[in-house]
Amino acid sequence: MKTTFKIILTFTAITFVVSSIIASPVKIAQAQGAATNVPIGTDFDFNNIMAHMKDFVLDKAATLIAKQILHQMTVSVVNWINTGFQGSPTFITNPEGFFLDAADQVTGDFLSREGALSRLCSPFSIDIRLGLALNQTQSATSRYTCTLGKIIGNANGTIEGFTGGDFRQGGWPAFVSMTTVPQNNVYGSYLQAHSELLGRIDTRENQVNRDLDRGKGFLSRRNCTDIPGGTIDPENEFEVEQAESIVGNSRDMNRKQNNDGTVTYQTCTTDTPGSVISNMLQKQLDVPATELELADDINSVVNALISQMINQVIGGGLSGLSRGSSGGRTAYTSQLITDLNAQKAADTQSTNSQLSSVFDPAIAALNDYKSYYDQAIAAVTDSKNRYLTAKSCILSKVSDTQYSSSARTYAQNSWIPAIDTALTSKVDPLLADLTLKQASTSNQIAVIQNTRAQIASSGDIQSQLPGYQASVQIAINAKASAVAGISFAQSQLRDAQTKATAFNAEALQYQNNCAGFPGNTPTSGRQR
Amino acid sequence: MAFSSLRLQTPLIFVVCAVAVLATALYVRQGKSRDYAPVATVDVISENEAPRSTSDSWRSQFFSIGTSTAPAPKASTGTAKQNTEPLTLTDQIGRNFFTSYVQLQQGNLIGNETAVQNAVDYTIDTSLESALAPRLYTLADVRVSADAGTAALHGYGNTLVSTFAAHMPTTDAAMIATEALEKQDFSILASIDPVITGHQRMISAMLALSVPKPLEQYHLDLLNGLSMSLYIAQGLRATEKDPMQALVALGTYAPAKNTINTALQGLNVYFRSYGVLFSAGEPGAAFSNISTISQ
Numbered sequence: 001m002k003t004t005f006k007i008i009l010t011f012t013a014i015t016f017v018v019s020s021i022i023a024s025p026v027k028i029a030q031a032q033g034a035a036t037n038v039p040i041g042t043d044f045d046f047n048n049i050m051a052h053m054k055d056f057v058l059d060k061a062a063t064l065i066a067k068q069i070l071h072q073m074t075v076s077v078v079n080w081i082n083t084g085f086q087g088s089p090t091f092i093t094n095p096e097g098f099f100l101d102a103a104d105q106v107t108g109d110f111l112s113r114e115g116a117l118s119r120l121c122s123p124f125s126i127d128i129r130l131g132l133a134l135n136q137t138q139s140a141t142s143r144y145t146c147t148l149g150k151i152i153g154n155a156n157g158t159i160e161g162f163t164g165g166d167f168r169q170g171g172w173p174a175f176v177s178m179t180t181v182p183q184n185n186v187y188g189s190y191l192q193a194h195s196e197l198l199g200r201i202d203t204r205e206n207q208v209n210r211d212l213d214r215g216k217g218f219l220s221r222r223n224c225t226d227i228p229g230g231t232i233d234p235e236n237e238f239e240v241e242q243a244e245s246i247v248g249n250s251r252d253m254n255r256k257q258n259n260d261g262t263v264t265y266q267t268c269t270t271d272t273p274g275s276v277i278s279n280m281l282q283k284q285l286d287v288p289a290t291e292l293e294l295a296d297d298i299n300s301v302v303n304a305l306i307s308q309m310i311n312q313v314i315g316g317g318l319s320g321l322s323r324g325s326s327g328g329r330t331a332y333t334s335q336l337i338t339d340l341n342a343q344k345a346a347d348t349q350s351t352n353s354q355l356s357s358v359f360d361p362a363i364a365a366l367n368d369y370k371s372y373y374d375q376a377i378a379a380v381t382d383s384k385n386r387y388l389t390a391k392s393c394i395l396s397k398v399s400d401t402q403y404s405s406s407a408r409t410y411a412q413n414s415w416i417p418a419i420d421t422a423l424t425s426k427v428d429p430l431l432a433d434l435t436l437k438q439a440s441t442s443n444q445i446a447v448i449q450n451t452r453a454q455i456a457s458s459g460d461i462q463s464q465l466p467g468y469q470a471s472v473q474i475a476i477n478a479k480a481s482a483v484a485g486i487s488f489a490q491s492q493l494r495d496a497q498t499k500a501t502a503f504n505a506e507a508l509q510y511q512n513n514c515a516g517f518p519g520n521t522p523t524s525g526r527q528r
Numbered sequence: 529m530a531f532s533s534l535r536l537q538t539p540l541i542f543v544v545c546a547v548a549v550l551a552t553a554l555y556v557r558q559g560k561s562r563d564y565a566p567v568a569t570v571d572v573i574s575e576n577e578a579p580r581s582t583s584d585s586w587r588s589q590f591f592s593i594g595t596s597t598a599p600a601p602k603a604s605t606g607t608a609k610q611n612t613e614p615l616t617l618t619d620q621i622g623r624n625f626f627t628s629y630v631q632l633q634q635g636n637l638i639g640n641e642t643a644v645q646n647a648v649d650y651t652i653d654t655s656l657e658s659a660l661a662p663r664l665y666t667l668a669d670v671r672v673s674a675d676a677g678t679a680a681l682h683g684y685g686n687t688l689v690s691t692f693a694a695h696m697p698t699t700d701a702a703m704i705a706t707e708a709l710e711k712q713d714f715s716i717l718a719s720i721d722p723v724i725t726g727h728q729r730m731i732s733a734m735l736a737l738s739v740p741k742p743l744e745q746y747h748l749d750l751l752n753g754l755s756m757s758l759y760i761a762q763g764l765r766a767t768e769k770d771p772m773q774a775l776v777a778l779g780t781y782a783p784a785k786n787t788i789n790t791a792l793q794g795l796n797v798y799f800r801s802y803g804v805l806f807s808a809g810e811p812g813a814a815f816s817n818i819s820t821i822s823q
Contacts, residue, residue: 058781061702064709065778068771073622080623305625305648350745351794358801472801 070302224254230265231258352455358472359452362479363445369482370441372489376496377434383503384427390510391419397517407518419510427503434496437489444478447471616770621655659776662759662784665735665751673738680740681804685795685812688750691733693811697726701761702781705774714768720761727758743798749791756784 232239243265247253254266394415398408451471513520615623628647637643673680701720708716731754739747763777796815799805806812 057700057702057706058778061706061709062775062778064706065767065771065775068709068767069618069621069775072618072769072771073625076616076619076622077626080619080626302625305651354742354798476801 224256224266224268226256227265227267231262232265234261234263355455355472356452359448359455359475362475362482363448363452365479365482365486366441366445366448369485369489370438370445372486372493373434373438373441376493377431377438379493379497379500380427380431380434380503383500383507384423384431386504386507387419387423387427387510390507390514391416393511393514394419394517397514403518404523406523407521410521410523411513411517415510415513419507422503422506426499430496430499434492437492441482444474448475448478451475616766616773617655617659617776618770618772620658621651621772624651624655627651655772656776660759660763660773662752662756662780665748665755667744667748669735670744670748670751671736671738672741672744674741676740676742678802678804681743681799681802682806682812684737684740684743685799685804685806685815686810687737688734688795689811689814691730691737695726695729695733697723699723701764702778705764705767708767717765717767720765723761724758724765727754727761730754731758743795746791746794746798749787749794753784753788753791756780756787760784 230243232243234240247265254268256264256266258264394411397403398412398416400408448471628651632638632640632643632647699719699722701723704716704719704723708714731751734747734751734754737747760777760781763774767774799812799815806815
């Protein structure tokens, strides 16, 4: 009994996908404090369960996997870069030149004659630019020789005389202007320019932060490393106090709970794919000052990539990835869906033929059964018509005054009632009985044929099978009844045919009476 | 004497001229040989040497005409030959992404939303082309029995449920993978191994099972549903190293479960329609639970 119970339980789990689908979403819903009422194994609606499965498990799994994709993809690209772009992709025949160029553009744009520093006073503009370049690029200034050479070429001697000691070339106004307006002296200009450069960096950082927000945190990933000797026993108050005093509330620190109960302190940095890839490029190519530009750009494309992937999986439902791209390509799972649809079509055809194998024989058996009653009704109806023909003939004679009154009275009172009696007492009851059985059979045939037509026009038989179950049962029962009733119907036909023969003979007699009227009446010969 | 000197000079001059002509001819010939020697490959212009276009319009057109025509190379192609370890789907999408990024950067198109969108679409599509797919069985894989009598149907129902009861995993791969990702503890993924084994055993058992002819389609659907479930479990098992394949596998979750559910319902209806009843003690009695499911 226990085994049977286990089997039933297991099979129930299969039917509702798996038991964990039912139980686990509840745990998650409670853990998240969601307001949604999740069924706890009492609602056996498959679609409902799948909807909750999607909300509480699959969407979450997809989001977490997307983050893992981002991480693993970054690692993979970095490894690729580290191996020197093994495989030499054709997009980049000279990566060093490409990225050096990018770095050069950043510095060159800022320091160039047309750039933000273009209106610096000539005598010290070079000093400031050089100072900024040296400060920003540190040991790699030789890489910017070309840009800086152009700036050096911009120097002219208009104010040189003044700063060289010739007070007459500007006088007091020039002196006041140089000392009070920041950009007119070397120190103020340097500070101003440096401030602006920091401002630009800050703007870039804010832009990256906005990208992070747009990416719903997909772009950021905390990279934590254990602090050597930073593992403590949380039960040891002294160790805890000492560690906390060092760490404080720093957001760059993380406390990792170990399986053995100890706690390890970690230092963390928040990396984005752009920064990781960019830093690795910088390291490999020894190109400084590129990360601000490249990291931002890489992040923006990564953001678009991941968002698109998430949209395809979550936005498009968990049939996900089924949407074709804007380029008209066939998405991966569309092939799978096509296969499933083909299977469904084949399944529908198979089910259709199976249902036909139930309905069609039932309809045939009922038609066969009904045909006996059709024949019987036709025979009796013929007899009735013969009676009616005789009656009509007699009535026409009765109303004809050329015949004697007594002969007409005889026919009126004797033959007509006899015909009426035959019709009402023998023919009509028999006919009514036969017609009732015929109509009942016709109704059964109509019901089954309607169901059959509905199935033929249905595109999804499988999902409607439970609804057809009653019709299938009706068809099976009707066929059994029809087959079983065939011999009875045959006997009824034979009986009806025998009776019809007798009716026909009697009707013929009345027709003959009419034909022989009035000579065959007891009052014949007596004329009016 | 003078005459004889002249006579001696003539052949000398001829010899000197002949040597000079031969030397010149030889020099010219050698020079031609140098000129026509095959150039050692470099027909690719480096970025530094390539003249920069003043207009980016051709680049915009290049990236905007549709991803299917973008001649971006598959970054993985060349590399795969040199690496002994095959690239995962995530590796491929990473490289394809970086290739697209560099192309956009070179084309100064990072700020062009259409170009970025097309590049992203192209990256996803080209990467997914090499994604693993679940094995889909056909009717030829099903062992069909000609016996479609009530006893055969009855026996099939009982055996099927017994097979499920023996091998069906009681845990779900998606739940396990979610837990592993949440905790960032990928050792948890090992818990998917029994799920994979269970599905493999069920598939093997179902392939060996003799199926009455009228039920072959339902059996095939069940088989394919289980095959897709196996594919999902295997994909999620590799979540750490190849999360892209895991995501693709997760995308087939709903179709897989729908296929299994529909097949079981179909079997249940068929059994009922043909009066195949299971007593309370039989494994097939589990089919009575299915009737409560509403579609």
